[in-house]
Amino acid sequence: xxxxxxxxxxxxxxxxxxxxxxxxxxxxxxxxxxxxxxxxxxxxxxxxxxxxxxxxxxxxxxxxxxxxxxxxxxxxxxxxxxxxxxxxxxxxxxxxxxxxxxxxxxxxxxxxxxxxxxxxxxxxxxxxxxxxxxxxxxxxxxxxxxxxxxxxxxxxxxxxxxxxxxxxxxxxxxxxxxxxxxxxxxxxxxxxxxxxxxxxxxxxxxxxxxxxxxxxxxxxxxxxxxxxxxxxxxxxxxxxxxxxxxxxxxxxxxxxxxxxxxxxxxxxxxxxxxxxxxxxxxxxxxxxxxxxxxxxxxxxxxxxxxxxxxxxxxxxxxxxxxxxxxxxxxxxxxxxxxxxxxxxxxxxxxxxxxxxxxxxxxxxxxxxxxxxxxxxxxxxxxxxxxxxxxxxxxxxxxxxxxx
Ligand SMILES: NC(=O)c1ccc[n+]([C@@H]2O[C@H](COP(=O)([O-])OP(=O)(O)OC[C@H]3O[C@@H](n4cnc5c(N)ncnc54)[C@H](OP(=O)(O)O)[C@@H]3O)[C@@H](O)[C@H]2O)c1
Numbered sequence: 001x002x003x004x005x006x007x008x009x010x011x012x013x014x015x016x017x018x019x020x021x022x023x024x025x026x027x028x029x030x031x032x033x034x035x036x037x038x039x040x041x042x043x044x045x046x047x048x049x050x051x052x053x054x055x056x057x058x059x060x061x062x063x064x065x066x067x068x069x070x071x072x073x074x075x076x077x078x079x080x081x082x083x084x085x086x087x088x089x090x091x092x093x094x095x096x097x098x099x100x101x102x103x104x105x106x107x108x109x110x111x112x113x114x115x116x117x118x119x120x121x122x123x124x125x126x127x128x129x130x131x132x133x134x135x136x137x138x139x140x141x142x143x144x145x146x147x148x149x150x151x152x153x154x155x156x157x158x159x160x161x162x163x164x165x166x167x168x169x170x171x172x173x174x175x176x177x178x179x180x181x182x183x184x185x186x187x188x189x190x191x192x193x194x195x196x197x198x199x200x201x202x203x204x205x206x207x208x209x210x211x212x213x214x215x216x217x218x219x220x221x222x223x224x225x226x227x228x229x230x231x232x233x234x235x236x237x238x239x240x241x242x243x244x245x246x247x248x249x250x251x252x253x254x255x256x257x258x259x260x261x262x263x264x265x266x267x268x269x270x271x272x273x274x275x276x277x278x279x280x281x282x283x284x285x286x287x288x289x290x291x292x293x294x295x296x297x298x299x300x301x302x303x304x305x306x307x308x309x310x311x312x313x314x315x316x317x318x319x320x321x322x323x324x325x326x327x328x329x330x331x332x333x334x335x336x337x338x339x340x341x342x343x344x345x346x347x348x349x350x351x352x353x354x355x356x357x358x359x360x361x362x363x364x365x366x367x368x369x370x371x372x373x374x375x376x377x378x379x380x381x382x383x384x385x386x387x388x389x390x391x392x393x394x395x396x397x398x399x400x401x402x403x
Contacts, residue, residue: 019043023050027075041107044068044075045137045165048109049172051080051089057224057250058083060327063110063140063176067093069131071104084325088113090122094129101129109137109169111162114148123149127156135161137169141180175225175328178348184322185226187346189331189338190218191367192353192393199334202361204237210355213391216245221351223248226326229317231337232258239267241274242332243281251281252330255321257337258285259312261292278303286312286320314346339369342380347400350382354394 022030022043032040051066059081067089069077077100079092090112094101112122112134126134134153139162140146150160170177175186192209193199200206208215222228223244234240235256242254254275256263263285266272275283276299285299289308296306309316314337321329331341341347352367373379382398389395 019046023047027078030075032070032073032075040070040073041135041161041164044070044105044107045109045135046168047075047078048089048107048137049165049168051078052109052172054080055082056248057226057244057252060084060226061176061179061325063173065089065108065110067109068107069093069097069101069104070107071097071100076100076104077106087119088122090125091119094125097129101131103130103132105133105135106131107135107137107164109165110173111136111138111140111145111147112149112153113140113142113145114152115144117144121149121152123152126153127158131158133159133161135164137164138162138166138173141177143180174349179322179327184318184346185326185329186348187318187329187331187341188221188225188349188351189341189347189367190221190351190353191332191338192218192355193367194355194357194359196358196360197366198359198361198364199367200237200365201359202364204365206238206365209357210353210393211391214353214355214393214395217390217395218353219243219245222252222330223250225252225328225330227253227255227321227328228330228332229255229257229314229337229341231333232256232260232263233336234332234334235263235273235275239271239273239275240332253321253326254281254283255317256283256285257287257312257314257317257333259288259291261285261287261295263295265295265298276302276304286317288312313344314341315344318346335366335369338367339371342368342400343371345402348402350396350398350400352396353390354396356392 019039019042022032023046047068048066052064055064062081062084066080068075077093077097079089079096081089090108106126112126114121114123136150150162153160178186191199194209228242243251256275284305284307286307286309289310299306331338331347380400382400385398387394387396
């Protein structure tokens with residue numbers, strides 16, 4: 001599906017509320033008999049996505065996948081991939097369906113795998129279960145699969161429909177797709193700013209720019225990502241927790257980038273720095289080789305992992321996190337580091353939360369520091385823009401051109 005078709009489908013997605021009952025309802029009470037075939041397929045695929053989301057933030061380096069088995073318009077099996085090393089969604093759904101999978105339709109949000117990895121190929125599992133039809137949300141971009149799973153099903157005489165709710169399937173797994181295509185985690189720069197473009201006041205205060213609903217939304221985003229990066233000034237000034245605040249049990253790794261490592265052990269008033277408390281969520285500090293050995297030792301005593309790098313750059317940070325299996329990385333830093341992250345191609349998507357507030361101040365911090373751009377023609381123009389109101393605030397999303 002090309003970008004234009006995907007955009008069309010995104011528009012259609014906004015009009016699908018009438019299917020919510022079929023997506024969220026208890027499977028035993030669902031009467032699916034009245035739905036048109038196309039609406040039924042869409043509803044079941046969206047149900048797959050809802051199932052997939054149950055593992056939000058927990059599957060890296062694997063994708064989020066859900067599966068539904070439908071026999072005579074009754075859901076007889078459901079499953080999702082809970083985490084890497086565990087069986088895939090189709091395995092759970094087929095097990096749940098048992099003998100009822102024979103001749104049934106199976107919906108899967110991502111093409112069934114076709115290779116022996118930590119688990120045997122799901123495509124063969126579907127053939128062995130003798131399903132009657134397969135409906136696939138999107139082709140798996142992994143070169144080990146890339147259409148091979150669909151082909152195996154078709155070769156076995158099973159009709160396959162591909163691309164149902166594709167835009168939503170692609171969106172859910174955009175970090176996975178990015179990592180497969182580029183070998184790096186997907187970077188998202190998130191910031192909250194006032195309507196006059198400030199991420200703090202001239203004194204550096206930034207608590208809170210947005211209201212509770214927007215902040216809850218951020219907690220949910222954090223729960224879905226694998227790592228969050230901040231720079232040393234954000235640690236000093238904001239003393240952030242950077243946790244999902246119980247949105248789910250999952251907390252991403254918190255990463256601090258500091259070349260000099262002249263970071264405090266406590267706040268100015270002597271309170272503990274939240275990032276140095278590692279019982280709830282892990283913290284890793286990326287620093288220059290040889291920087292501040294005394295603080296390095298102290299941090300390690302607190303349970304913080306300290307990684308020395310020859311160059312503490314956004315590119316190196318993404319490389320390090322990619323090697324440890326991260327799919328998605330949320331940049332929650334200030335403008336200094338954000339500019340570097342953009343310049344080095346470590347950010348693919350922008351999430352700007354805009355509050356209906358004005359604070360003014362020529363020296364107040366801004367979301368993106370110097371990019372070396374001097375004329376408007378050089379401006380980075382985002383595409384696939386989206387806007388959503390969250391409480392009294394607005395969330396604007398868009399994708400950066402690849403740099
Ligand atoms: N509203 C929001 O969404 C939001 C979010 C975050 C921060 N803020 C606000 O932003 C302000 C801080 O902004 P900031 O830009 O100074 O903070 P920042 O970007 O979080 O931190 C900057 C620091 O990162 C370190 N760093 C490590 N590697 C770097 C690299 N390769 N390139 C550049 N810097 C690197 C540098 O310190 P070393 O010398 O230690 O390397 C640098 O001084 C605060 O007032 C905070 O409240 C607001």
